[in-house]
Amino acid sequence: MSAHPHITFDEQRQELILAGTWLPRDSAATFTARNIMNSAASSVRGMLYINCKRLLRINSPAFSALLDMLCWIEENRSDLHVKIIVSSAIPWAEKRFRVVIQMLGKNFSVEQYDKQFYPGQAAVEDASFIPVLQTQAKIIWEQERHILPRHGLTPQMKVADICCGIGSFAMQVARHFAPKTVVGVDHAQPALAYARHLAHEFCLSSLEFIYGDATNLLLADNRFDFVACRLALQIFDKPENILRELVRICRPGGRVYLINETYSRCFGYPSAEAIAWTYQEASGLYGALSMDLEFGPKMRCYMTEAGLKNIQVEPLMLTSCNTNGADFADVIRSWEAYAINQLAKNAGKDEAYCQRLREGFAAHVRSVTHEKGFGGWPIWAASGCKPG
Ligand SMILES: C[S@@+](CC[C@H](N)C(=O)[O-])C[C@H]1O[C@@H](n2cnc3c(N)ncnc32)[C@H](O)[C@@H]1O
Secondary structure (H helix, E strand, O other), rough: EEEOOOOOOOOOOEEEEEEEEEEEOOOHHHHHHHHHHHHHHHHHHEEEEEEEEEEEEEEHHHHHHHHHHHHHHHHOOOOOOOEEEEEEOHHHHHHHHHHHHHHHOOOOOEEOOOOOOOOHHHHHHOOHHHHHHHHHHHHHHHHHHHHHHHOOOOOOOEEEEOOOOOHHHHHHHHOOOOOHHHEEEOOOHHHHHHHHHHHHHHOOOEEEEEEOOOOOOOOOOEEEEEEEOOOOOOOOOOOOHHHHHHHEEEEEEEEEEEEEHHHHHOOOOOOHHHHHHHHHHHHHHHHOOOOOOOOOOOHHHHHOOOOOOOOOOEEEEEEEEEHHHHHHHHHHHHHHHHHHHHHHHHOOOOOHHHHHHHHHHHHOOOHHHOOOOOEEEEEEEEEEEEOO
């Protein structure tokens, strides 16, 4: 690999990686970059990838240098295909590169990598997922607020909430932990719009909600004291890619904090068997979208492999004894609606199957609302320190 502040050539992947804010004074200042690009363009065979996932800004001299390389390829390398990869988080890039490739031949293309980048994306980014997040947020926070100091959250911290959904956690941290700043990032526009609306309505000014991909964050290295990512590694098919970014943006000595579930182990009494069947099936329906709702106990392994130290894992068990029964029942009903209307229907399950699912959810509702019943939802909280 050869390097430049904004351009790297990865020979193995045949990929030119352009990143950051590349603003050369003039054409002469693009000399080194041109050398790297030209040597890539003349050496590779088959396909050259131009990765602009993190290219925040570019000025005219820089753009001309890039254009010169593309024109050179058009004239001299008719055997070569070029794919420019852009992100929806940087809207100017797609527009600008599409105009450019219209002038070039059929060997050039632009791809927005995060249009369909994980299997369950459409389901999770749909506005119909918002009620699920709303109902969950309330009951989790009541337990979670007590464990956060043990995982390193203290006042005056710079906090990131990656995959923040509708921003409930970020807002509660802003209310109760006096952070310096809280930045929430998510890839679901409806959820972010909701988060921004609430933060504005509740005058929570230390909050910022940003659209982006957690596997390619446009946030600087070592920027945050506390980096949270809740119930999200379990829905993304490559959790290690998100975790790598969480560690990157955490400062040395800061902590990365995760929560994830073992959904199939939701339990209740009476009707324990009906409940167990329903949650095992529901977990499988999520699994069909490559979501792993059993990710909780795997966190320690992933965090260790990501280089985190002093890892702490503890149960965040929500039961009908520590959680308001009516609120818990609302959560279960939101799961039921989502599992049946979105997941089972899309998986082509018949009415008898859906009815059996409903019976298990109804039994779970009874177990958490009846005075003699007992029901629960096992979640796991984990945090690890970034070595200094
Ligand atoms: C189950 S929700 C959890 C939301 C929130 N953390 C909470 O606890 O309520 C998972 C969230 O992760 C987001 N997400 C998944 N993959 C993402 C990615 N690669 N980049 C950014 N957000 C992502 C989804 O859009 C969704 O809002």
